[in-house]
Amino acid sequence: MSDTSGEVRLGRAFFERDSPVVAPELLNKVLVVGECAGRIVEVEAYRSDDPASHTFRGRTARNATMWGHGGHLYVYFTYGMHFCANVVTSIEGDGQAVLLRGAVPLRGLEFMRRRRGGRPDRILADGPGKLCQAFGLDRSDDGTDLVRDPAVTIVDDGILPPMAPIVTPRIGIRVATDVPWRWVAPPA
DNA sequence: ATTGGGATCGTCT
DNA sequence: GACGATCCCAATA
Numbered sequence: 275m276s277d278t279s280g281e282v283r284l285g286r287a288f289f290e291r292d293s294p295v296v297a298p299e300l301l302n303k304v305l306v307v308g309e310c311a312g313r314i315v316e317v318e319a320y321r322s323d324d325p326a327s328h329t330f331r332g333r334t335a336r337n338a339t340m341w342g343h344g345g346h347l348y349v350y351f352t353y354g355m356h357f358c359a360n361v362v363t364s365i366e367g368d369g370q371a372v373l374l375r376g377a378v379p380l381r382g383l384e385f386m387r388r389r390r391g392g393r394p395d396r397i398l399a400d401g402p403g404k405l406c407q408a409f410g411l412d413r414s415d416d417g418t419d420l421v422r423d424p425a426v427t428i429v430d431d432g433i434l435p436p437m438a439p440i441v442t443p444r445i446g447i448r449v450a451t452d453v454p455w456r457w458v459a460p461p462a
Numbered sequence: 463a464t465t466g467g468g469a470t471c472g473t474c475t
Numbered sequence: 476g477a478c479g480a481t482c483c484c485a486a487t488a
Contacts, residue, residue: 469483
């Protein structure tokens with residue numbers, strides 16, 4: 275599956291692995307939502323044996339998508355005002371996902387700027403809540419199939435994941451803070 | 463450059 | 476009824 279721009283959509287098999295394996299592989303891939311596209315530069319892994327994960331305490335209406343099959347988008351609402359987007363990995367019933375924490379805008383900058391209130395380009399999508407606001411993602415996008423839906427997908431444009439990603443503990447959690455499951459692409 | 467507080471509501475206890 | 480896988484602005488240095 276390719277198009278004239280040389281971008282190749284990620285197939286199902288890409289997502290059918292454990293989240294700490296998929297997460298660093300997602301760095302430098304391109305998130306595409308309608309007219310907007312951005313290079314993924316920051317991610318975190320979560321899974322059900324992990325106290326910081328939404329799936330740690332079992333299945334609920336909110337986290338149902340995260341319990342599903344890899345390659346779908348899990349979008350949740352938090353802090354009364356933010357959405358966060360995750361890529362579900364592994365297989366049905368496993369409860370694993372990769373949180374998309376940051377992207378560098380590539381296309382559709384006009385849409386992103388408008389949704390982000392005209393803030394400077396460098397802070398359009400440099401955080402999980404900001405990323406969702408910039409790309410216009412909300413709960414209505416929860417469950418989207420990234421492999422089959424052309425409007426919301428992830429593509430490989432030939433840029434490899436960073437050879438030496440920055441690895442750190444995850445951000446904004448209060449438990450399992452010792453696990454180094456956050457990956458960041460070094461600044462260009 | 464860094465820090466601290468307020469906003470705001472769906473979800474689970 | 477409490478609290479978040481957060482963000483933004485104001486204040487300080």
